[in-house]
Amino acid sequence: QVQLVQSGAEVKKPGASVKVSCKASGYTFTGYYMHWVRQAPGQGLEWMGWINPNSGGTNYAQKFQGRVTMTRDTSISTAYMELSRLRSDDTAVYYCARDPTEVGATLENWFDPWGQGTLVTVSS
């Protein structure tokens, strides 16, 4: 079955960077877009962007442009999300989520399944 397994919790100081990984299994990793979504404590869901695992092409939400970098390593079926210049309000659970769209088709922009989430805490 399709499964996304994320890296463990992180604690970072303000101004630092964090890199979260998302290892995919059960399907052809390069065949489907991957999104990243975050959720601050007690808050709703916030979309950050997507990566095309085949080409490496990306599309970031305007809010995160300049601070977020999404990459992938196709040899190990893993996507990465790096967020720089961290602030306290970046404290959140970060999720990867697969889009059902096959690479090359019109992006559907819905998410199934999701990774288990990675808590990133930014604190001095």
Added chain:
Amino acid sequence: SYELTQPLSVSVALGQTARITCGGNNIGSKNVHWYQQKPGQAPVLVIYRDSNRPSGIPERFSGSNSGNTATLTISRAQAGDEADYYCQVWDSSTLFGGGTKLTVL
């Protein structure tokens, strides 16, 4: 910018029907997707493209979308349906509603 409006909370008696709305300007012209999130867990897709159920989601979950309102309907509500529910659309960017907490009484 486009906005999605959900009620903060909805209550339903055990075994009755719950309806959770998602409002947006002419939302009927967009594809709406719904997610269920239980405490401490990742979201789970329950409805995609307005009214389609992924495999494994009970038939009790259904969706509709018309005009300025999309609706997630949960029939014969069970205690296990207690969760936060989020609607989501794409409008130049991916947007989520603020979420609705469903309480089963």
